[in-house]
Amino acid sequence: MKGCLGDMCFPRNCGVCGRELIVxxxxxxxxxxxxxxxTYHWLSPCNPMAASFEGRFPFSGATAFLFFREGSPYRKLLHRFKYGGEPEIGFYMGMLFGKELYGSYKKKGAPVVVPVPMSSWKRRKRGYNQAEWLAAGIAASAGWTMASYAVKRVRENKSQTTKDKEGRRENMKNAFVAHPVPYDRLLLVDDVITTGATMESCSLSILEKNPGIELSLASLAYVE
Ligand SMILES: [Zn+2]
Known part of the structure; x- marks a missing residue:
């Protein structure tokens, strides 16, 4: 059963323990x-997610919101968000994440939020791009602008689950086409970081079309 808040309908049972929610x-x-x-990555610029991208391309910070642990009941929630036709869960998680991120951008200034895109056919098949809902939640709670048009996905790759790190990187080459944007600072948002090959490929195409732009990265979940 779902309950509605404005235009958005949320499940009325807890997404983790299943207990019926109070009002x-x-x-x-x-x-x-x-x-x-x-993860509390937003409190430390030298966090494990930032370390995993170090030396791969220029970025000004990297933050994940949650640890994605084997056997964790929170995996169920992320699965429902990504595959289960419940994108509003991602919007809600994005709002929580945005509250944390807001503080870390107070000094350097607000970024424009860009979700990692999905190809148009995959989006039609799934009905939504989960990264976009997450990015919309972050932008809404932090009061930031969102610019989904900054980068398009032109190639969807075969399943990445069986490839090794090098294979995934090769698989992701030329999957994105970015456009020049009139902003100084972007925050690229995706749902889960495993090897970071998708984020890397997307970032490289953004940086190619926007030399000198300050790019930071945010992911809902980080695989330990
Ligand atoms: Zn619960």
Missing amino acids: QETVLCLACLHDLPR
């Missing part, structure tokens, strides 16, 4: 919200 709760019960496996 003040959305998506997660207060206990599961409290126990979210937060």
Whole structure:
């Protein structure tokens, strides 16, 4: 059963423990919200996600919101968001993430949020791009602009699950086409970072068309 808030309908059971939500709760019960496996990357520029991108391309910061651990009940929530036809879960998680990110951009200035795109045929098949819902949640809670047009995905690749790191990188080559944008600072958003090959390929095409732009990275989940 779903309950609606404005135009958006959220499930009325906790996405992690399944308990029926009380009226003040959305998506997660207060206990599961409290126990979210937060990375706290936004408090430290030298975090494991930033380290995993070091030397691959120029970026000004990298942050994930949650740890994506084997056997964690929070995986179920992310699965429902990505594959289960419930993109509003991603919007809600984006809003939580945006609140944390907001503080870390106070000094350097607001970024324009860009979701990692999906090819048009894949988007039609799934019905939505999960990164876009997440980015919209971040932008809404932080009060930032979103610019989905900054980069397009022109090639969808075969499943990446069986390829090794080098194979995934090769697989991702030339998958994106970026456009010049009139901004100084972008925040590229994706749902899950594993090897980072998608983020890397997307970032390289953005940087090629926007030399000197300050690019930072955000992911909902980080695989340890
Ligand atoms: Zn719960």
